[in-house]
Amino acid sequence: MKSYISAISSYLPNDILDNEELSKQFPDWSVEKIFDKTGISSRHIAGLNETCSDMAVSACENLFNENAISKAEIDCLLLCTQSPDYKLPTTACLVQNRLNLPISCAALDFNLGCSGYVYGLSLAKGLIESGQAKNILLVTSELYSKYIADGDKSVRTLFGDAATATLISGKNSDFDSIGPFVFGTDGSGADNLIVPHGGNKFPIDANSSVEYEDASGNVRSPKDLYMNGGEIFTFTLNSVPKSFNDLLIKAGYEKDDIDYVIFHQANKFMLEQLRKKCKISKDKFLTSYEFFGNTVSSTIPLGLKTAIDQNQFKSGDKIMLIGFGVGYSWAGTVINW
Known part of the structure; x- marks a missing residue:
C-alpha cells in the first residue's frame, strides 16, 4: 500500500488586513514600502471569536463538499497547529466530533509551525504504508494573529491566518507518490521565534501584558509573538x-x-x-x-x-x-x- 495526495481544500477568514490599513497605523511604512519589503498585499485575519477548530472544520467541510468525499471513509485526523483551542483537550478531538467522523477515527494534534505540513505528510505516509490507516485528513489551522501585538509592525505585516485540509489515501501500487x-x-x-509567556515555564501573570518598545519602534508584551x-x-x-x-x-x-x-x-x-x-x-x-x-x-x-x-x-x-x-x-x- 502506497500513499498519495487525493485532494486539497482551504479556508480563509473573511476579515482582510491590507497594506493600506497597516500604513494608516504606521505612517512611516507606506503601502509601497510594505509591499517592497514583504511582497504581501493583504492577509486574512481570524475573527475575534474564531478559533482553530472553527477554521479546521470549515476547511474540512470544503474538502468534503468540493470533492464528494464521504466522512465515513476517514479513519485518521492529523491536526497541525500552534494555536489550539485549549491546552487540553486535543483540538483534533473537537474537530472529529464537530465533523461527525466515525468514533473509530484516530485523532491527534501535533505542534509544529512552518515545517508542519511536510512532517504531517510523513506521519500520514507512515500510518498508511504500515497498514494503520487508509484515508487520512491532514489539517493545518493557524491563527498567529491571536499572538501578535497591534503595535508590532515587524510581524503584523507578515502573518495571516488560514486553515487547509488534505486527504491522503492509500492505493495498491509499487510507486511512491x-x-x-x-x-x-x-x-x-x-x-528567536517565540511567544514567551503563556506556557508552564512562564504562565500568564501581571507582567505578561506589560508593553515595551524595541529599537525599531515595535511595541509588544511578553504574551505576544516575538x-x-x-x-x-x-x-x-x-x-x-x-x-x-x-x-x-x-x-x-x-x-x-x-x-x-x-x-x-x-x-x-x-x-x-x-x-x-x-x-x-x-x-x-x-x-x-x-x-x-x-x-x-x-x-x-x-x-x-x-x-x-x-x-x-x-x-x-x-x-x-x-x-x-x-x-x-x-x-x-x-x-x-
Whole structure:
C-alpha cells in the first residue's frame, strides 16, 4: 500500500488586513514600502471569536463538499497547529466530533509551525504504508494573529491566518507518490521565534501584558509573538539550501528532474534569496504569499491548492516541498503528482 495526495481544500477568514490599513497605523511604512519589503498585499485575519477548530472544520467541510468525499471513509485526523483551542483537550478531538467522523477515527494534534505540513505528510505516509490507516485528513489551522501585538509592525505585516485540509489515501501500487523525506531540528534557535509567556515555564501573570518598545519602534508584551528577523534569515539561508541538495541526493534526482518547487511562504525577500542560492529558475519556483501572507503550516498546502486551481500540475510532475522556521525546525519531501 502506497500513499498519495487525493485532494486539497482551504479556508480563509473573511476579515482582510491590507497594506493600506497597516500604513494608516504606521505612517512611516507606506503601502509601497510594505509591499517592497514583504511582497504581501493583504492577509486574512481570524475573527475575534474564531478559533482553530472553527477554521479546521470549515476547511474540512470544503474538502468534503468540493470533492464528494464521504466522512465515513476517514479513519485518521492529523491536526497541525500552534494555536489550539485549549491546552487540553486535543483540538483534533473537537474537530472529529464537530465533523461527525466515525468514533473509530484516530485523532491527534501535533505542534509544529512552518515545517508542519511536510512532517504531517510523513506521519500520514507512515500510518498508511504500515497498514494503520487508509484515508487520512491532514489539517493545518493557524491563527498567529491571536499572538501578535497591534503595535508590532515587524510581524503584523507578515502573518495571516488560514486553515487547509488534505486527504491522503492509500492505493495498491509499487510507486511512491510521497517521499523520500529529509528533516532537521536546532532547538538552540527557539528564542528567536517565540511567544514567551503563556506556557508552564512562564504562565500568564501581571507582567505578561506589560508593553515595551524595541529599537525599531515595535511595541509588544511578553504574551505576544516575538521574532528576531535577522537570526531567522541567517538560519534559513544556512539550512534550506543544504536540505534542498540533500533531498535531491536522497531521492536520486538531478535538479532538472524537479518540475516545481514550493518552499514555506515566509516573505518575498527571503524566498528570492533562497531561490538564487539554490539556483532554481523562476518558472519552477511557485509563490502564493501575496494575498495570504505567512500562514505558518498552511503556506505549503495553500501553494499546492493555488497551483491546482490554476491547472499548473500535470500527471507525473515532481514537486519539491520544503518547510522551515519556528523551532528551529525544517523538513522537505518530493511528491509525484
